[in-house]
Amino acid sequence: MLILPISAMTLFVSLPEGATAQLAIAEVIKAGIKKVIKAIDLKIQRLQNQTIWLQNAQKTLENQLSKLKLTEIADWTDRQRNLYKNYYDELWKVKSVLTYYHRIKEMTEKQAAILEEYRTAWQLFQQDEHFTPEELAYIAKVYTGILEASVENIDQIILVVNSFKTQMSDAARLEIIKEASNRMEENHTDLKQFNRENALLSVQRAKSTDETQRLKEIYGIDD
Known part of the structure; x- marks a missing residue:
């Protein structure tokens, strides 16, 4: 039983036995990735809009500040100073969260x-x-x-x-x-290396020069 949390939902998926197990896992992950990317896109859009609003408010405050005389600055009330500080604090928080979401989206796309x-x-x-059925079963096991x-x-x-x-x-x-x-980087590296090793094995088993060339083209092997 595979349990994969997606936002507020939890998916319970019974995985089949044998070589088709990884196909079921892949479909679940694919569905999860789509949901995560969509949710992150919406978050990024909202945060960007909020950032623009805060930046505009920041510019307005800075313009007002530049017009004030030193004596007037000294006479600011605590409320005014706190308001100005709160704008900066809020802007920093939004930018910080936005950075996180961009980073998370990059990771999610890497997973895809x-x-x-x-x-x-x-x-x-x-x-x-x-490849023999036994070899395909082994490949499926590694993929799983x-x-x-x-x-x-x-x-x-x-x-x-x-x-x-x-x-x-x-x-x-x-x-x-x-x-x-x-x-993720390790998974990707391991997967690419495993796929290349299997592709080279297939090429080595070719029975003619033409077949060798064809397999290299299929698997994208240059050397």
Whole structure:
């Protein structure tokens, strides 16, 4: 049973046995990624609008400040000073959150790239007569492990998104982002290396020069 939290929802998906398991995992992750990217896009749009409003308010205040005489500045009330300070504090918070969301979106799109890498290669390997059913089963098993690791990456992304509703510190958010980003890079590197090794194996099993060239073109092997 795979449990994948998506925003306020939780998906419960029964995974099948055997070589098709990773296909089910991939579909769940793909659906989750789409929801996360859409939610992040909406957040970014709102935050950008809020940032523009605050920046305009900041400029207005700065213009007013530049017109004041030194004696008038000295006579500011606490309320006026706090209002000016609050604008800056709020602007800093919005920009900080906006930076987080942009970073999270980059990570989510990276996760989508991992899925695309998997789907393209898996389709080619399944159609490649140079692999035995046993070898395809092994490839499927490796993919399952990588995709299950991807579920954890998605969980971490959602945790950071939801953390803005809690009292999580910036340091904690940055640590989660850093760890998830590192795992994504490892997953992507491992997946690309695994796919290349299998592609080279298929090329080595070619029975003619023409077949070798054809397979290299199919798998995008230059050397």
